Amino acid sequence: DSGVTQTPKHLITATGQRVTLRCSPRSGDLSVYWYQQSLDQGLQFLIQYYNGEERAKGNILERFSAQQFPDLHSELNLSSLELGDSALYFCASSVARTSYGYTFGSGTRLTVV
C-alpha cells in the first residue's frame, strides 16, 4: 500500500456521462497530481494542486476539471465522456510543491462504452 488511495478502482460508464474520481494523498503530502495512462498516449500529466490551489496544468481537456479540498483530498471530474477517455487515471502525491519523486496510487480504470 503506497498510502495514496484512489476510488473507485474500476468504473464503467456510457458516453456522454459524467464521473468523479477521488484521491486521498499520503498523510502529510500537500501536493496532488493527476495523470492519465492510455495505450496510445502513454502517461500524460493532467494537473497538479498544492494545498488547495492549482499549481500546474498539463494536457487536460476542457471537459475535465479537478479540485483539492481543505482536507487535501482531490477529485477529478470527467464530463461528456467519449470512448477515447477510457484509460487508467492515476493520482500521485508529494510533500511539497516541487518535491522530487511522487508516490502513486493504484489508479482508477475508466471504461467508457
Place this chain on the structure above:
Amino acid sequence: GEDVEQSLFLSVREGDSSVINCTYTDSSSTYLYWYKQEPGAGLQLLTYIFSNMDMKQDQRLTVLLNKKDKHLSLRIADTQTGDSAIYFCAESISNAGNMLTFGGGTRLMVKP
C-alpha cells in the same frame, strides 16, 4: 519540446543483468527518474538522479546518466523473476513545476 524515448521490450534470463535505456531531449532536465509498474498496480519510484550526477548506485540498481548524449540507463544486477514489470523513465524540468514527462515504458521479461 519534451520527448522521452524508451525501447518497448527487453527479455533476460534470471541471474543476468538487465540494462534499460532511455533518451530525452530537454537539456534543462533537473531530475531523471526510474519507475516500475507491475500489472494492476501504480507506479513505484525506484530511484532518481540529479542532472549534475553521472552515476547513482542503490543496491542492485545502477543509474548512469550521459548528459551530453541525453541518455539515461538503469542496470539491474542479478535480475529476478520478480523484476518482471514495465519500467518507465521520466524527467522533470526546473521551469515546469513538478510535472514529470514519462517515456512509453520498457516491458522487462525475466525468464527462469
